[in-house]
Amino acid sequence: xxxxxxxxxxxxxxxxxxxxxxxxxxxxxxxxxxxxxxxxxxxxxxxxxxxxxxxxxxxxxxxxxxxxxxxxxxxxxxxxxxxxxxxxxxxxxxxxxxxxxxxxxxxxxxxxxxxxxxxxxxxxxxxxxxxxxxxxxxxxxxxxxxxxxxxxxxxxxxxxxxxxxxxxxxxxxxxxxxxxxxxxxxxxxxxxxxxxxxxxxxxxxxxxxxxxxxxxxxxxxxxxxxxxxxxxxxxxxxxxxxxxxxxxxxxxxxxxxxxxxxxxxxxxxxxxxxxxxxxxxxxxxxxxxxxxxxxxxxxxxxxxxxxxxxxxxxxxxxxxxxxxxxxxxxxxxxxxxxxxxxxxxxxxxxxxxxxxxxxxxxxxxxxxxxxxxxxxxxxxxxxxxxxxxxxxxxxxxxxxxxxxxxxxxxxxxxxxxxxxxxxxxxxxxxxxxxxxxxxxxxxxxxxxxxxxxxxxxxxxxxxxxxxxxxxxxxxxxxxxxxxxxxxxxxxxxxxxxxxxxxxxxxxxxxxxxxxxxxxxxxxxxxxxxxxxxxxxxxxxxxxxxxxxxxxxxxxxxxxxxxxxxxxxxxxxxxxxxxxxxxxxxxxxxxxxxxxxxxxxxxxxxxxxxxxxxxxxxxxxxxxxxxxxxxxxxxxxxxxxxxxxxxxxxxxxxxxxxxxxxxxxxxxxxxxxxxxxxxxxxxxxxxxxxxxxxxxxxxxxxxxxxxxxxxxxxxxxxxxxxxxxxxxxxxxxxxxxxxxxxxxxxxxxxxxxx
Amino acid sequence: xxxxxxxxxxxxxxxxxxxxxxxxxxxxxxxxxxxxxxxxxxxxxxxxxxxxxxxxxxxxxxxxxxxxxxxxxxxxxxxxxxxxxxxxxxxxxxxxxxxxxxxxxxxxxxxxxxxxxxxxxxxxxxxxxxxxxxxxxxxxxxxxxxxxxxxxxxxxxxx
Numbered sequence: 087x088x089x090x091x092x093x094x095x096x097x098x099x100x101x102x103x104x105x106x107x108x109x110x111x112x113x114x115x116x117x118x119x120x121x122x123x124x125x126x127x128x129x130x131x132x133x134x135x136x137x138x139x140x141x142x143x144x145x146x147x148x149x150x151x152x153x154x155x156x157x158x159x160x161x162x163x164x165x166x167x168x169x170x171x172x173x174x175x176x177x178x179x180x181x182x183x184x185x186x187x188x189x190x191x192x193x194x195x196x197x198x199x200x201x202x203x204x205x206x207x208x209x210x211x212x213x214x215x216x217x218x219x220x221x222x223x224x225x226x227x228x229x230x231x232x233x234x235x236x237x238x239x240x241x242x243x244x245x246x247x248x249x250x251x252x253x254x255x256x257x258x259x260x261x262x263x264x265x266x267x268x269x270x271x272x273x274x275x276x277x278x279x280x281x282x283x284x285x286x287x288x289x290x291x292x293x294x295x296x297x298x299x300x301x302x303x304x305x306x307x308x309x310x311x312x313x314x315x316x317x318x319x320x321x322x323x324x325x326x327x328x329x330x331x332x333x334x335x336x337x338x339x340x341x342x343x344x345x346x347x348x349x350x351x352x353x354x355x356x357x358x359x360x361x362x363x364x365x366x367x368x369x370x371x372x373x374x375x376x377x378x379x380x381x382x383x384x385x386x387x388x389x390x391x392x393x394x395x396x397x398x399x400x401x402x403x404x405x406x407x408x409x410x411x412x413x414x415x416x417x418x419x420x421x422x423x424x425x426x427x428x429x430x431x432x433x434x435x436x437x438x439x440x441x442x443x444x445x446x447x448x449x450x451x452x453x454x455x456x457x458x459x460x461x462x463x464x465x466x467x468x469x470x471x472x473x474x475x476x477x478x479x480x481x482x483x484x485x486x487x488x489x490x491x492x493x494x495x496x497x498x499x500x501x502x503x504x505x506x507x508x509x510x511x512x513x514x515x516x517x518x519x520x521x522x523x524x525x526x527x528x529x530x531x532x533x534x535x536x537x538x539x540x541x542x543x544x545x546x547x548x549x550x551x552x553x554x555x556x557x558x559x560x561x562x563x564x565x566x567x568x569x570x571x572x573x574x575x576x577x578x579x580x581x582x583x584x585x586x587x588x589x590x591x592x593x594x595x596x597x598x599x600x601x602x603x604x605x606x607x608x609x610x611x612x613x614x615x616x617x618x619x620x621x622x623x624x625x626x627x628x629x630x631x632x633x634x635x636x637x638x639x640x641x642x643x644x645x646x647x648x649x650x651x652x653x654x655x656x657x658x659x660x661x662x663x664x665x666x667x668x669x670x671x672x673x674x675x676x677x678x679x680x681x682x683x684x685x686x687x688x689x690x691x692x693x694x695x696x697x698x699x700x701x702x703x704x705x706x707x708x709x710x711x712x713x714x715x716x717x718x719x720x721x722x723x724x725x726x727x728x729x730x731x732x733x734x735x736x737x738x739x740x741x742x743x744x745x746x747x748x749x750x751x752x753x754x755x756x757x758x759x760x761x762x763x764x765x766x767x768x769x770x771x772x773x774x775x776x777x778x779x780x781x782x783x784x785x786x787x788x789x790x791x792x793x794x795x796x797x798x799x800x801x802x803x804x805x806x807x808x809x810x811x812x813x814x815x816x817x818x819x820x821x822x823x824x825x826x827x828x829x830x831x832x833x834x835x836x837x838x839x
Numbered sequence: 840x841x842x843x844x845x846x847x848x849x850x851x852x853x854x855x856x857x858x859x860x861x862x863x864x865x866x867x868x869x870x871x872x873x874x875x876x877x878x879x880x881x882x883x884x885x886x887x888x889x890x891x892x893x894x895x896x897x898x899x900x901x902x903x904x905x906x907x908x909x910x911x912x913x914x915x916x917x918x919x920x921x922x923x924x925x926x927x928x929x930x931x932x933x934x935x936x937x938x939x940x941x942x943x944x945x946x947x948x949x950x951x952x953x954x955x956x957x958x959x960x961x962x963x964x965x966x967x968x969x970x971x972x973x974x975x976x977x978x979x980x981x982x983x984x985x986x987x988x989x990x991x992x993x994x995x996x997x998x
Contacts, residue, residue, distance in 0.1 A: 105933050112941030113929040115876015115916035119942060122875040292976045294880040294888055295942045343878070343942025344976050375881040566939040566977060727936025731978055735939065738979030762885035762974060770980045771971040775963075 099577040099584050100790060103727045106570035107589045108341070120298035120313030120340040121372045128300070129158055131354070131361050131371040132214040134204040134221050135381060136196030139447040139755025140230035140243060143196060143203060143223060150220040151206060156213035159364040160221065162204045163191040166356060167329050171248050176326070179319065179602065181351055183326050185416035189450045190327065190356050196225070197245055197415035198447050199756040200380030202353075207361040207369050230447040230755045231257065234389050234410050237446035245415065245445045259417035260443040262425055266497040272404025272436030276395025280473045284465045285821040286804070287748035288387040288412060291454050292739070292767050295343020296378045301358040302368040308335045308359055313342045315349040315563055316602035321594045327356035328363070335359075338593040339563045346739070347453030348383050350604050379760035383452020384749060385461075386411035386419045392428070392465040400479045402488045404436040405429050409462055411443060414450040419443045423458025423538075426498035427801065428466040430459075430536030431507050431693055432488045437497035447755055453604060455736060456537040456797035460743065460804055464822070467533035467805030471812065481532050481809070482520070485695070486511045500691075506719030506783035507693035510534070513779060514695045519715045527702050528712065529813025534695045535801025539794035540605025541686035545598030546615035548576065548623050549679035554665025556580060558616060559592040561600025562608045566735075566796065567728035571609045572616055574724050575790060579620035581647030582664055598683040606794025609724055610785075611686040617789045622680030630667045630674040635659045688787025692798035694718040696737070698806040702814045707830030709745050709811055715777040716802075721785040721793030733778035733799040740803020742768045748823050847908045849874070850918025858905040865889045865900040867908075868915060876916035876945045880974065887973030890946040891915045897953045899972075916945035919952065928952055928990050937986040939977035947973045951987045959995055963988060 111117040148160040169176050169184040176183040187193075192201045204221050208214035229243040236242060237257040244255045251258040273279060299312035308330065314320045314337075321337040324330070342349060354371040362369040373382070390409040396402045407428050411419035421441025429437050441458075474481040489508045495501050514520055514532065524530060547559045558576045562568060569589040577584040591597075601607070624644045631649030632639040641656035642649050648661035671678050699713040716733050723729040746766040752758040759765045784791025804822060812818045817832050842857035849872070858867050863882075868874040868891070877900055880886035884899040891900045892914045919926045928951050931937070938944045947970065954961060954969045961969070966987050967980075975983060 103934075103936065106936070108941075109933040109938075110925070112938055112944050113925065113932050113948060114920050115874075115945045117941055118875070119878065121879065122869075293940070293942075294886055294974055294976055295878070295940070296880070341942075342940060343880075344940045346976070372879075375883065375886075567936065570936075725936075727982070728939070731936055731939050731982060734979030734981045735977045736979075739976070761883055762881050763883065767974060767976065768980075769971045769974060770967040770984065771964075773967075773980055775984070776979045776981045 141225040267436035269438035281393035291346035291348035293344030385454035420458030424462035427459035428462030510695035531809025533802035533805035544611035618682035707826035722791035736799025744807035
């Protein structure tokens with residue numbers, strides 16, 4: 087039996103920089119994103135949002151809006167299924183529907199400025215917008231808390247009466263801790279201890295495509311076109327929030343214009359669905375950029391404290407971290423990522439980490455690329471930098487001395503298998519970048535990072551067409567080029583030309599359940615189900631060749647896209663290509679195709695180490711990243727362009743988080759910078775080339791050796807930049823972003839001393 | 840209010856449309872004209888996803904009122920390829936993997952094309968400052984910049 091083995095380096099397609107299957111559509115403007123689809127008879131939905139950061143909703147009068155010509159329906163929370171708080175959690179993935187139902191439409195209270203309170207469907211966008219002004223909401227304005235510190239203070243305004251901490255009403259919605267060894271005993275053994283506190287601001291995922299959807303309902307059956315990181319998530323949540331059967335909803339994944347975790351939940355779809363039900367018309371809803379900033383998930387701002395103790399020789403004996411993360415209006419901040427990943431790269435005998443999930447009057451956070459992990463790493467990797475300086479040890483050598491390796495027991499649970507963290511450090515140490523001279527006002531920083539990575543449910547279907555081409559369908563929205571990887575794998579395993587493979591993303595009615603595009607899981611998991619499907623297809627192809635040759639199927643092998651007799655005893659036959667067998671499929675037993683649905687396991691964590699050079703403009707306080715190199719254990723780069731792209735993109739987001747991005751609130755608890763002009767994401771002129779060094783240490787638990795690569799590139803960045811700024815200025819910033827006013831103020835303060 | 844009648848040329852073809860006085864050019868392109876290759880990322884001229892050229896000049900079509908297009912020659916991403924023949928920039932973006940989600944790609948291509956029409960031999964710094972009005976959140980820009988520089992080099996050789 088031929089088993090497709092593609093872990094070697096001599097592959098024809100795996101590891102090649104092929105043209106992506108969806109490429110031509112995307113460079114010609116033909117690719118259809120969520121807002122690009124229209125339907126005959128379509129009307130427009132718009133959302134009325136709370137003008138207050140925290141307010142009790144006493145009454146909503148929609149009668150004037152409903153009477154406006156052109157208005158077809160108005161809905162409020164009464165139209166969305168309630169999941170009562172006292173009935174306990176109703177979980178869908180990591181989301182509790184009790185919070186989701188209140189996030190998509192405020193019930194008794196508006197919990198942040200921008201919280202939806204009603205929605206309108208009208209014949210034009212303008213009429214819908216005008217109608218919103220006619221909805222009368224009677225609010226009782228309540229005191230609010232925006233930042234974690236304020237929300238945790240005694241006497242802080244309480245968002246949810248049912249949340250108790252230490253027996254009292256509180257905004258601390260949850261805690262989590264990881265323990266390994268005895269941390270206090272560990273610190274007693276330490277010769278040097280560094281303890282520091284840090285603050286980070288909330289930052290937005292910043293996808294360029296605002297949330298959008300189009301929903302049509304016919305005869306009780308709904309079709310949803312929307313941009314999300316999971317059409318099955320869209321279907322399940324929409325079904326729960328509108329009390330529909332999943333089989334009555336078909337969720338079609340539009341091309342998605344970026345997500346980074348922010349499109350792992352829904353906002354508009356259930357509202358459009360209810361409006362479509364009520365009006366009998368297809369309803370389209372598109373968020374403005376301002377709505378995206380005000381009401382869709384950023385990731386948490388945070389305060390954290392990290393303490394690390396080491397012996398004189400650099401052996402780290404104890405590490406402790408406390409991370410308080412903003413959850414926004416509802417519980418669910420990524421404390422697991424912060425507390426679980428921060429010490430992940432290290433072999434430390436005594437570790438204690440604790441996370442606090444804190445609600446406040448901000449929009450509910452959503453996942454953002456390795457959720458929580460960059461926050462934890464910023465603190466730990468900054469403290470490590472200081473520790474290295476105190477110990478007079480090179481910061482990479484300090485990390486290497488304490489690096490986790492195969493067999494290391496991590497504080498968050500697992501014992502690590504084969505993995506390449508040490509290799510990222512060794513390659514960084516040996517890289518010309520690390521030895522390159524620095525100019526005046528320049529500094530160099532390093533940092534490492536860890537992310538869990540995820541497996542989970544995936545489905546694939548592979549069909550051999552009559553002409554010998556192949557269609558592969560998977561169930562994961564492709565955000566970053568995953569179809570290109572799938573095409574490489576399918577071509578490799580089947581032994582056919584890459585151009586013969588078409589890859590599609592199925593909708594919820596055409597492919598088996600597939601979990602979200604998230605957790606750096608898509609290429610990992612889809613490769614597994616595609617491999618499994620390919621193996622079945624090859625078995626069928628061999629059987630068909632055996633039938634044509636009238637020999638035993640076991641006497642047929644599959645090599646380079648051809649069926650061949652296994653040996654001289656099998657008989658003398660000319661090889662049959664996949665296309666030749668496909669052409670005779672009808673006479674040999676019918677259509678050829680196979681699918682697989684699996685709950686994939688064995689994802690294994692991702693590790694990376696980054697080197698960053700910055701130059702500080704002493705006149706303006708502006709920090710420029712002038713050189714950046716990221717080293718990452720990628721397992722196996724199925725399509726190197728898109729692996730490098732994940733690394734480069736993650737680094738750019740981290741540079742933004744480090745230097746320029748932050749949510750700013752005004753004195754009324756409203757986001758003061760809800761646009762790309764004032765929420766400053768890096769542009770081309772802000773960045774240098776970003777060098778990605780892919781280290782391939784195959785994941786032994788994966789048929790092609792794949793490790794998730796998408797998220798860990800963001801994890802070390804803020805610390806690498808901060809450590810570089812320290813190198814340039816001798817000043818260590820304990821809060822982000824290191825924006826020009828803050829850097830200038832710090833320099834002026836030091837000059838004055 | 841009565842609609843305004845506007846006569847333009849879009850991607851070389853005469854095109855008339857009716858619009859409201861306060862509609863943006865982007866609204867008209869994406870709506871009645873069905874040219875959805877131009878994207879709306881911000882509606883405030885900050886992201887460049889709606890970039891088109893008007894009489895050869897780069898414009899954020901979200902910031903231009905549709906009636907202002909009267910008598911103008913407009914070029915959008917839909918007119919960049921000649922039939923099945925991709926523009927060298929489009930081809931290079933594909934070869935270099937210079938896109939991930941692709942939502943910013945039409946805007947980047949329009950801007951980069953305008954750059955290469957004015958400057959056949961731009962430096963990396965010139966490319967970076969020319970494209971600074973186009974936001975991409977996926978790529979970190981590295982492959983985009985490389986694709987533009989490489990296309991410029993190819994086009995110089997081809998002349």
